Amino acid sequence: MSFNLNEAALLLIALVIGWLLGLMMSGRGKYRRLWRDEQIAHRQAIKDRDTRIEASNARIAELERQSTGPIGAGTATAVAGAVHGRDDLSRISGVSQAQEVALNEAGYHRYGQIAALNAEQEATLEARLGLKPGTITHEDWRKQADDLAHGRKRGLFG
Structure with missing residues (x-):
């Protein structure tokens, strides 16, 4: 067979x-x-x-x-930011919580980084955040960030 x-x-x-x-x-x-x-x-x-x-x-x-009292708005974000070496970018007038997340994803975690933006980086961020061109300059994010970085301004909630 x-x-x-x-x-x-x-x-x-x-x-x-x-x-x-x-x-x-x-x-x-x-x-x-x-x-x-x-x-x-x-x-x-x-x-x-x-x-x-x-x-x-x-x-x-x-x-x-x-706990002695209720936790205020933004406290959890600020604590989490401090733990991870990030500033609370939402303290800049004109930056929402969602925009702060987008800024963090883009690599911006500190006030000093926002204060050091140049015009090209501003245009890129405005496009990424869906803002009108010139919004960052108009709302003066760089000056606010510089003030926050050096303790000259307490931000929106402080």
């Missing part, structure tokens, strides 16, 4: 599949035990995660109870 190439390939595939199935069946429950152990470990990891979340929520509630 002779086999052509296709028949030989199919026979080989059938033999390999049979061999793999035989190996899986002869493990005497080894793979079933491994699967069960993995399920137990997964359930434990989820339980540990839920415990950590509950502890975090309890700590947040405790801190909120200890």
Whole structure:
């Protein structure tokens, strides 16, 4: 009996599949035990995660109870900025929160960077922020940023 190439390939595939199935069946429950152990470990990891979340929520509630007053607008942004080495660019008159995010994405994080803008960079930022040409100059962002950087101005909320 002779086999052509296709028949030989199919026979080989059938033999390999049979061999793999035989190996899986002869493990005497080894793979079933491994699967069960993995399920137990997964359930434990989820339980540990839920415990950590509950502890975090309890700590947040405790801190909120200890708080002396409500958190003002912009406080979270300012704290996050201070932690990450960023100034609160929304303190510049004419810069919204969304524009501050766009400025940060463009690489502007400090008042000094805004104060040091040249005309070409201003035009690029105005296009990126969707502002009319000349808006940054008209609203005097550079002077405001310089004042904020040197502590001469407290900004909109201060």
